Each structure stands twice: as structure tokens, then as C-alpha cells.
Amino acid sequence: xxxxxxxxxxxxxxxxxxxxxxxxxxxxxxxxxxxxxxxxxxxxxxxxxxxxxxxxxxxxxxxxxxxxxxxxxxxxxxxxxxxxxxxxxxxxxxxxxxxxxxxxxxxxxxxxxxxxxxxxxxxxxxxxxxxxxxxxxxxxxxxxxxxxxxxxxxxxxxxxxxxxxxxxxxxxxxxxxxxxxxxxxxxxxxxxxxxxxxxxxxxxxxxxxxxxxxxxxxxxxxxxxxxxxxxxxxxxxxxxxxxxxxxxxxxxxxxxxxxxxxxxxxxxxxxxxxxxxxxxxxxxx
Numbered sequence: 001x002x003x004x005x006x007x008x009x010x011x012x013x014x015x016x017x018x019x020x021x022x023x024x025x026x027x028x029x030x031x032x033x034x035x036x037x038x039x040x041x042x043x044x045x046x047x048x049x050x051x052x053x054x055x056x057x058x059x060x061x062x063x064x065x066x067x068x069x070x071x072x073x074x075x076x077x078x079x080x081x082x083x084x085x086x087x088x089x090x091x092x093x094x095x096x097x098x099x100x101x102x103x104x105x106x107x108x109x110x111x112x113x114x115x116x117x118x119x120x121x122x123x124x125x126x127x128x129x130x131x132x133x134x135x136x137x138x139x140x141x142x143x144x145x146x147x148x149x150x151x152x153x154x155x156x157x158x159x160x161x162x163x164x165x166x167x168x169x170x171x172x173x174x175x176x177x178x179x180x181x182x183x184x185x186x187x188x189x190x191x192x193x194x195x196x197x198x199x200x201x202x203x204x205x206x207x208x209x210x211x212x213x214x215x216x217x218x219x220x221x222x223x224x225x226x227x228x229x230x231x232x233x234x235x236x237x238x239x240x241x242x243x244x245x246x247x248x249x250x251x252x253x254x255x256x257x258x259x260x261x262x263x264x265x266x267x268x269x270x271x272x273x274x275x276x277x278x279x280x281x282x283x284x285x
Contacts, residue, residue, distance in 0.1 A: 015086045017244060025236040026092045027068045035229045040072045043126055046270040046281035047153055049076045057121040062110050062142055063128030066092045073124060074103060085109045110138045118147045126155040130248045136258045143262040146284045152264065157249040158277040167220055181242045193239035201226060201234040225275045252278060
């Protein structure tokens, strides 16, 4: 089997895995709305959504999943493409947005899709492209859909280059577990992820919340980002973290190089200074 065929096979496995995940975590319940609103605004730190024209601007969410971010982006645009290749997530999207005339759901991939070339005022991809075998190529594919002067808002897993050694050590330990867990059957993966969320994510997140209330600096406390998130989101992220076969991480330098090679204007690159890292925005030349 060639490397290209191996990448395609792995890519399909990842797509199928996320299809199961988003079918299970469709975020239809209202209890998560406040936490999702806060997380979306954190992602949007590098841009001002009010700059877009609600009557003419066009956007796309590359890797829309359950639509949790697309639903929050939709009010700012006249047309929003929700691109999602998995069967499970597409069923969720079609059910959730069946009465939204400004939403166009596409069961297509980042590399092959029907979004018109150079048509987007904003392309958004949050936590998706690091799960694609060739992330640099995926960024180029997204770039081809953005008009000159249009904006790319993206979140890619980071290499923890701004974290202390012990923090990175904990990560590499968890990454070894991911290598094993992600190769198990989905039902078992989900059970283990729920257990991890219960025994590790929840206690650490709530400890971080308590320390923060006492005025302590928790920026280097493991899982502090989840301090105020409801348990269902901890389960979802634990499954995402430990149940996905392919996960890549990038430094600021590597991200900058990929963006430069994709035809973006590096003088407009803005990395967010709040978590999650690395979230960034950039304009196309």
C-alpha cells in the first residue's frame, strides 16, 4: 500500500470516528449553551465578527461536526457553508439546521468540495485540520476558497512550546495512552473516555476552578481550561483527545510557514493570547 493510500485510509478512519462522536454529542441540550458561547468567543479573539455584512458576506465552517460553532457564526453572514464529511455528523446538522435558509450543508471534504473558488469572506476551521494527514495541503485547500482580503480563522493543536517541562511530560504520557485507546472499538473508546473524564478531567478542572477563585495562577495547571465547562463537554473532549487515531501538533513557526506557503499575508497574522492555543486569524493576499 502506498503512502497516499495509507493516508486516505487513515483519513477515512478519522472521519468515521468523528461521525460517531458527533452523533453522540450533538449539543442539543441547553445546559451547554453558556459554556459553548464562552468558548466560541475565545476562539474569535483574533477577529471582530461585526466587520462582516450580514446581507452579503459568505463564510464556511470546515469540519462543522455537530454545528456547535456554525450555529454561533450564522447570524453574522448571509450564507454559511457547513462542510462535514461524516455520515453521523451530517444527520445531526441536517436535523439541527433544517429550517435555516442561510445554511448550506455539504457532506464533502476539505480537499474536495463544491464551495466556489475565492468566494469566502471568512473560512473557519476550529480543531479540525490537525486531524488531516497533510495539514499544510489542507490549509492550501481552504485558502483557495477565500477571496483576496478574506479572513481565515483557525485553531490547531499546539506543541506546548509555552509550557514548562513537567506539563509537556504529562502530555506525552497521555499521548502514549491515546495511541493505545484510539485503536480500540468505538464503544470501548467511548467508555474509557467517559471514565477519564470522570476520574481525571472533572477533578482537575474543578480544582483549577477552586484555585482560581482563591486568586491562584492556574495557567500551568493541567486542564485548567475546563474549569467552568459542564461534564458533557469534558466527556466529548476526552473522547476527542484519546479516541482519535491521528493528531498533529504545530509550533507558531510551523504554522506561520504553512500559511506563507498557502498564499496568506503574514503581516496580518494574529495569534490569540488566550487559550485554546494556537488559535489565529490571517488575511489572504
